[in-house]
Amino acid sequence: MQAHVPVPLRTLFLDTHDVARLIGILGLPACLRGLAGTLRTDYLRWPDFDKAARIAAYSEQGTIELMPITDGTHYSFKCVNGHPGNGRRGLPTVMAMGALLDCDTGMIRLLGELTLTTALRTAAMSALAAQVLARRDSHSMALIGNGAQSDFQALAFACLLGIRDLRLYDVDRGASERLARNLAGAELPGRPLSVRICDSAAQAVRGADIVTTVTAFQGRARVLDAHLVEPGMHLNAVGGDCPGKTELDPDILRRADVFVEFPPQTRKEGEIQQMPADFPVTELWRVLAGDAPGRTRTEQVTLFDSVGFALEDYSALRFLQVQAEAHQVGTWVDVTPGQTDPRDLYGWLLGAMQDLPALAS
Amino acid sequence: MQAHVPVPLRTLFLDTHDVARLIGILGLPACLRGLAGTLRTDYLRWPDFDKAARIAAYSEQGTIELMPITDGTHYSFKCVNGHPGNGRRGLPTVMAMGALLDCDTGMIRLLGELTLTTALRTAAMSALAAQVLARRDSHSMALIGNGAQSDFQALAFACLLGIRDLRLYDVDRGASERLARNLAGAELPGRPLSVRICDSAAQAVRGADIVTTVTAFQGRARVLDAHLVEPGMHLNAVGGDCPGKTELDPDILRRADVFVEFPPQTRKEGEIQQMPADFPVTELWRVLAGDAPGRTRTEQVTLFDSVGFALEDYSALRFLQVQAEAHQVGTWVDVTPGQTDPRDLYGWLLGAMQDLPALAS
Numbered sequence: 001m002q003a004h005v006p007v008p009l010r011t012l013f014l015d016t017h018d019v020a021r022l023i024g025i026l027g028l029p030a031c032l033r034g035l036a037g038t039l040r041t042d043y044l045r046w047p048d049f050d051k052a053a054r055i056a057a058y059s060e061q062g063t064i065e066l067m068p069i070t071d072g073t074h075y076s077f078k079c080v081n082g083h084p085g086n087g088r089r090g091l092p093t094v095m096a097m098g099a100l101l102d103c104d105t106g107m108i109r110l111l112g113e114l115t116l117t118t119a120l121r122t123a124a125m126s127a128l129a130a131q132v133l134a135r136r137d138s139h140s141m142a143l144i145g146n147g148a149q150s151d152f153q154a155l156a157f158a159c160l161l162g163i164r165d166l167r168l169y170d171v172d173r174g175a176s177e178r179l180a181r182n183l184a185g186a187e188l189p190g191r192p193l194s195v196r197i198c199d200s201a202a203q204a205v206r207g208a209d210i211v212t213t214v215t216a217f218q219g220r221a222r223v224l225d226a227h228l229v230e231p232g233m234h235l236n237a238v239g240g241d242c243p244g245k246t247e248l249d250p251d252i253l254r255r256a257d258v259f260v261e262f263p264p265q266t267r268k269e270g271e272i273q274q275m276p277a278d279f280p281v282t283e284l285w286r287v288l289a290g291d292a293p294g295r296t297r298t299e300q301v302t303l304f305d306s307v308g309f310a311l312e313d314y315s316a317l318r319f320l321q322v323q324a325e326a327h328q329v330g331t332w333v334d335v336t337p338g339q340t341d342p343r344d345l346y347g348w349l350l351g352a353m354q355d356l357p358a359l360a361s
Numbered sequence: 362m363q364a365h366v367p368v369p370l371r372t373l374f375l376d377t378h379d380v381a382r383l384i385g386i387l388g389l390p391a392c393l394r395g396l397a398g399t400l401r402t403d404y405l406r407w408p409d410f411d412k413a414a415r416i417a418a419y420s421e422q423g424t425i426e427l428m429p430i431t432d433g434t435h436y437s438f439k440c441v442n443g444h445p446g447n448g449r450r451g452l453p454t455v456m457a458m459g460a461l462l463d464c465d466t467g468m469i470r471l472l473g474e475l476t477l478t479t480a481l482r483t484a485a486m487s488a489l490a491a492q493v494l495a496r497r498d499s500h501s502m503a504l505i506g507n508g509a510q511s512d513f514q515a516l517a518f519a520c521l522l523g524i525r526d527l528r529l530y531d532v533d534r535g536a537s538e539r540l541a542r543n544l545a546g547a548e549l550p551g552r553p554l555s556v557r558i559c560d561s562a563a564q565a566v567r568g569a570d571i572v573t574t575v576t577a578f579q580g581r582a583r584v585l586d587a588h589l590v591e592p593g594m595h596l597n598a599v600g601g602d603c604p605g606k607t608e609l610d611p612d613i614l615r616r617a618d619v620f621v622e623f624p625p626q627t628r629k630e631g632e633i634q635q636m637p638a639d640f641p642v643t644e645l646w647r648v649l650a651g652d653a654p655g656r657t658r659t660e661q662v663t664l665f666d667s668v669g670f671a672l673e674d675y676s677a678l679r680f681l682q683v684q685a686e687a688h689q690v691g692t693w694v695d696v697t698p699g700q701t702d703p704r705d706l707y708g709w710l711l712g713a714m715q716d717l718p719a720l721a722s
Contacts, residue, residue, distance in 0.1 A: 009452070013374075016695045020713035050418060057411060057431045059464045064436045066427050070418045075425045079438060079460060081467020087703050091370070091466055095697045099440060103420045105452055106442020111472075113696045119706055151707030175704060182707050334377045335474045336456045342448050343536060345480055346512030346543050352381035 010332040014112030029159040035124040046285040053265040069310035076314040100317040121316040123156035129304040132294040134234035138209035140165035145215030146175040167204040214238040226251035231299035256303035270305040371693040375473030390520040396485040407646040414626040430671035436462040439674040461678040482677040484517035490665040493655040495595035499570035501526035506576030507536040528565040575599040587612035592660035617664035631666040
């Protein structure tokens with residue numbers, strides 16, 4: 001980790017403490033707003049991106065996925081797992097890392113954690129979608145599933161949509177109590193949060209303007225029955241995000257207008273994997289760009305079938321890069337040998353071996 | 362980069378100085394032998410691996426590729442670029458990084474440079490193939506193309522096959538002179554190397570037992586004409602490794618018995634991209650396993666159409682992991698938050714923000 005190579009070849013490394021520090025410096029609300037702004041800007045450039053569904057390796061215990069994307073200027077990828085049984089071992093269900101490269105040289109500019117960052121960008125993306133899909137007068141949200149992602153969802157909706165009335169439900173009441181404790185301590189500008197733990201999904205959902213589902217259920221779950229959905233609701237379906245894992249009753253999908261990130265991926269991974277291949281959906285970027293209608297009627301039920309798309313990690317990495325450089329957070333590392341003559345890799349190796357004190361001893 | 366999380370969640374980070382140091386500790390010959398041994402062991406487990414051709418993003422200046430693979434126990438990927446014009450900017454043509462994960466938890470065990478490592482594993486792989494394909498009495502090798510990879514090819518063939526007579530050719534004589542200087546300083550067990558710079562490919566190839574082509578030519582190059590190929594030669598074709606980039610006259614392919622790593626990838630990227638889709642090839646792993654013949658006749662022309670397969674990076678990462686842990690090389694980093702309660706990512710973030718001196722000021 002020493003400074004032996006010319007600066008232009010070095011890579012900015014952000015570990016999870018660096019990202020926490022950056023969030024601390026910016027403040028979480030500013031961080032969520034900044035991320036949502038970057039996401040919006042990048043989604044408006046949708047046609048610029050070379051898009052592909054993620055590449056997954058499945059094992060009995062879970063999945064490991066690679067999510068690459070490029071706009072011809074930068075290239076990013078994320079490597080992320082999903083292991084539902086990890087909680088029982090005291091490990092996070094989802095862990096991620098990623099990198100940002102320059103397309104014109106292939107240089108690795110940024111390398112870092114994306115676990116914390118994924119939680120933030122997913123929440124910022126949900127809030128960005130709700131800004132164009134939820135009713136403008138929304139002030140209450142039911143939060144079904146109160147695990148690691150739920151705090152960030154609650155705070156993003158509080159910061160970006162002014163949601164102040166939160167109703168929590170989880171099959172494990174302890175999870176809701178944990179979330180409620182964290183939210184009670186959150187310092188937000190404006191009105192304080194009202195947080196209520198509910199005894200059922202039905203109780204949480206009744207009268208809510210927005211319903212966010214973000215459970216860790218495996219298989220075809222029904223965390224929300226169709227009869228609970230009320231006219232005018234916006235549904236933010238976050239938890240159904242891989243083949244075989246869904247949260248919603250298909251009747252809800254038939255009743256709602258469904259908005260998605262990247263249709264080829266969402267049809268494999270999202271709630272709409274339960275529907276026929278031609279089930280009508282609207283790409284969210286078109287709504288953001290004003291090319292397609294979002295919410296058109298007060299009583300309309302809108303649904304953001306969120307699965308998490310590579311573009312969002314691209315945006316998050318770009319946001320981290322700009323902010324980390326501005327605030328001098330992170331460590332510069334040498335992932336690439338910095339030989340003066342690019343052809344002389346072996347010569348560089350000889351020099352690097354000689355430079356090392358451990359070899360002199 | 363501080364030690365705030367339980368050890369089991371930490372990731373071993375190897376920068377390029379760490380890898381150089383490890384090579385220095387082991388010695389380059391032992392490193393090449395160890396890598397070749399790991400490659401052999403893993404190739405013998407070929408059916409255990411979930412294999413896919415790499416995923417490439419193409420731009421005008423070059424390519425960036427992801428190469429994932431798993432055997433159900435470990436998962437690895439490499440991110441590697443190929444930018445032929447980088448040399449003119451003083452940058453390496455090829456740079457790479459990668460990671461090794463546990464399949465049963467998704468935990469990132471190793472993260473590191475793979476530029477230097479790729480040069481080593483490619484050379485070790487070439488030598489491993491030549492061990493079963495070249496004539497047993499081989500002692501001379503022509504090396505066409507004397508760039509960053511060539512030193513490692515020369516040393517791997519010297520260390521693993523006992524090659525002592527090297528004939529160098531490059532369109533840029535300066536490149537050959539650079540290589541000759543490096544090889545003159547190489548300390549190898551046994552007989553010294555004889556190194557000769559040639560004025561043409563023809564001069565280098567005449568009478569050689571092995572011919573290695575490892576040029577950076579773009580497009581359909583002809584670095585070796587068919588009439589130069591002599592009975593009994595083994596050809597190690599390293600440079601043709603992406604769509605549109607080949608080094609050999611198709612007549613050579615028709616005359617030789619062709620051995621490949623992973624046919625679906627080699628048919629897109631290797632020399633055989635010039636041939637029909639049913640052009641006969643033998644998978645190298647079958648030869649290593651004794652399931653298919655390698656060289657059967659002295660006068661046979663054998664050709665290893667090397668493109669570099671993800672399995673080789675898996676082997677290299679496993680080798681690095683074992684050796685780095687044994688010799689305590691590298692840095693333990695936190696790519697993953699280490700919260701005590703996996704559900705309480707936000708609680709971890711609050712704690713991590715408070716821990717940081719920069720926030721207290």
